[in-house]
Amino acid sequence: MDMTTTSISWDDFEKVDMRAGTIVEVNDFPKAKRPAYKLRIDFGGELGIRQSSAQITTLYSKEELLNKQVIAVVNFPPKQIADFMSQCLVLGVYDENKNVILLQPAQPVSNGMKVG
Secondary structure: OOOOOOOOOHHHHHHOOEEEEEEEEEEEOOOOOOOOEEEEEEOOOOOOEEEEEEOOOOOOOHHHHOOOEEEEEOOOOOEEEOOEEEOOEEOEEEOOOOOEEEOOOOOOOOOOOEOO
């Protein structure tokens, strides 16, 4: 695995808007090329509810995802995935089998709180 990284400036980092949100709805996404769920995530306040496609079906059931807090990038432009418009990118860590393990706060936080 290539572990090289590219340096970015602090200004670059500050452009990435990462927020905590709570998954409020999980649906199957049969039209996705790779197994995925359609998620609706509540970021509270002005951000409201955003939707995302996430390839996390191997390690997570729909039931255990419901009401789970996650971290997502909320300022990417929307991305068309099959017939679905993804409005944020849920973050996770790839394990050795390329499965995604979701990033989440260690303690409950208010929806919309910014990662910094």
